[in-house]
Amino acid sequence: MDALQIYETIRREMSREDKRVEFIEFNIRNDMYIMNLIYDYVASNTYEHHFIPHEADPLILNEETYEQLIDILNDKGIRYVTRNDDFI
Known part of the structure; x- marks a missing residue:
């Protein structure tokens, strides 16, 4: 999957x-570049209570796709956080 x-x-x-x-x-x-969409918790009684909306699965990106996607997100003003997971 490409950045667009x-x-x-x-x-x-x-x-x-x-x-x-x-x-x-x-x-x-x-x-490895792993992208997660972080959702706000929504409690609502307008939906069927047995149905929990599925959240998007994490995506594993290569460095080139990651950099292209970051450029697109910056251009569109979409908020993101980058974490470097360094383990000792």
Whole structure:
């Protein structure tokens, strides 16, 4: 999946009414770039109580796709956090 396709997925998730995306989190471990969408917890009685909206699965990116996606997110003003997971 290229950076534009990932951005379209993010855009669709951000337009959902049942779950609100707060921000995007990137975890960097060695040469792995893992993207997670972080959702705001929504408690509502307007939806079926047995149904919990599915959150997007984490995506594993390569460095080139990560850098392209960061450029797109900066251009669009979409909030994200980058964490470097360094283990001792």
